[in-house]
Amino acid sequence: MIQNTQVLFRREPRGLPTVDDFEIVEKSISEIGENQFLIHNRYLSLDPYMRMLMGGGWTYSGSSLSPGDLMVGRILGEVIESKNPEYQPGDHVVGRLGWQTHAISDGSDLDFKLEPKQGIALSAYLGACGSTGATAWVGLKVIAKVSRSDTVLVSAAAGSVGSAAGQIAKAMGCTVIGIAGGPEKCRVVTTDFGFDGCCDYKQAGLSEQLANVAPDGFDVYFDNVGGEVLDAALPHLNKGARIAVCGVLSQYNNDGPPYGVTNTRLIFDKSLRIEGFVLSAHRDKWPSARAELEELVLSGRLKYRETIAEGIANAPAAFIGMLQGKNLGKQLVKLT
Numbered sequence: 001m002i003q004n005t006q007v008l009f010r011r012e013p014r015g016l017p018t019v020d021d022f023e024i025v026e027k028s029i030s031e032i033g034e035n036q037f038l039i040h041n042r043y044l045s046l047d048p049y050m051r052m053l054m055g056g057g058w059t060y061s062g063s064s065l066s067p068g069d070l071m072v073g074r075i076l077g078e079v080i081e082s083k084n085p086e087y088q089p090g091d092h093v094v095g096r097l098g099w100q101t102h103a104i105s106d107g108s109d110l111d112f113k114l115e116p117k118q119g120i121a122l123s124a125y126l127g128a129c130g131s132t133g134a135t136a137w138v139g140l141k142v143i144a145k146v147s148r149s150d151t152v153l154v155s156a157a158a159g160s161v162g163s164a165a166g167q168i169a170k171a172m173g174c175t176v177i178g179i180a181g182g183p184e185k186c187r188v189v190t191t192d193f194g195f196d197g198c199c200d201y202k203q204a205g206l207s208e209q210l211a212n213v214a215p216d217g218f219d220v221y222f223d224n225v226g227g228e229v230l231d232a233a234l235p236h237l238n239k240g241a242r243i244a245v246c247g248v249l250s251q252y253n254n255d256g257p258p259y260g261v262t263n264t265r266l267i268f269d270k271s272l273r274i275e276g277f278v279l280s281a282h283r284d285k286w287p288s289a290r291a292e293l294e295e296l297v298l299s300g301r302l303k304y305r306e307t308i309a310e311g312i313a314n315a316p317a318a319f320i321g322m323l324q325g326k327n328l329g330k331q332l333v334k335l336t
């Protein structure tokens with residue numbers, strides 16, 4: 001009998017989650033039914049939206065977790081047993097099957113069956129060629145409608161979505177500036193990811209840094225963090241600039257009142273367009289985004305970094321670390 005190790009949501013955190021907000025349990029896997037298949041999960045993707053599902057006044061796209069629920073998360077796994085003619089043992093699949101080592105599926109809950117390109121690591125299909133790369137692609141091309149003459153600003157630029165967004169914009173011919181926390185992350189953003197500059201929001205004077213690095217201002221702001229960083233960016237946006245709001249990382253662990261952005265009058269003064277988006281509303285774009293992302297990775301124009309924790313028992317600590325900025329690039333958990 002196969003044992004499935006799962007991470008359950010135990011209780012709503014106050015501020016930053018602790019490992020005690022999660023519970024690890026073992027369950028026996030039942031027999032697969034007609035049309036079903038058993039997946040051995042290889043990688044788990046850890047993403048900031050999971051914090052919103054854990055409560056604190058947040059929901060994510062209208063959903064939230066209750067105590068005892070399996071933690072929601074996207075996995076990449078291998079089919080090891082099947083009664084479904086469309087999925088054979090050895091096939092790799094990606095889907096939101098939760099924080100667990102095994103899953104039973106009938107295919108309806110999957111994102112896609114993988115046809116990995118030679119030269120691209122499987123794990124990249126949870127990052128640069130997966131949902132985070134697709135998020136960057138949609139935010140830039142569909143929401144911000146970036147064009148090659150644009151100067152683009154990207155926050156959380158050393159992270160999974162941010163690093164992809166900056167490199168996709170660079171590949172389109174844009175000038176790209178990142179914002180990241182600390183000198184080492186800023187070095188990686190410019191040296192490894194090829195951004196034209198990077199500002200360190202943990203140093204004083206972010207506004208002055210932005211003015212120095214882009215004296216002619218920005219046409220697009222790909223915003224992953226909201227809060228004070230958004231406030232600092234608004235005065236440096238050009239007339240008619242577009243802001244794609246991908247996330248509000250600075251607020252997810254905020255137990256107090258939400259940060260009130262003070263520079264909102266500039267949205268009027270500069271005729272700015274600000275638009276939030278969620279990737280799940282753009283599923284029709286995933287196949288073309290994935291094809292382009294694969295091509296960028298293979299040609300070396302989209303580089304990615306991964307921070308990989310080992311074993312499902314370490315998933316809660318890795319998740320908490322990511323929310324504190326301990327990751328560089330995509331945060332994954334290797335499950336086998």
Ligand SMILES: NC(=O)c1ccc[n+]([C@@H]2O[C@H](COP(=O)([O-])OP(=O)(O)OC[C@H]3O[C@@H](n4cnc5c(N)ncnc54)[C@H](OP(=O)(O)O)[C@@H]3O)[C@@H](O)[C@H]2O)c1
Pocket residue numbers: 046047048049131132135156157158159160161162179180181182185224225229245246247248249250251277278279280322323324325326327328329330331
């Ligand atoms: N719209 C969508 O459909 C969609 C899909 C996927 C992800 N997202 C959003 O995209 C954003 C990035 O996600 P990701 O998966 O790529 O995560 P990530 O950037 O790889 O990891 C999180 C990073 O956030 C930064 N951070 C943490 N607290 C911060 C704060 N208070 N202010 C500024 N930065 C802070 C840290 O980097 P530093 O060390 O540089 O601070 C940390 O490394 C998140 O807001 C997420 O919710 C949206």
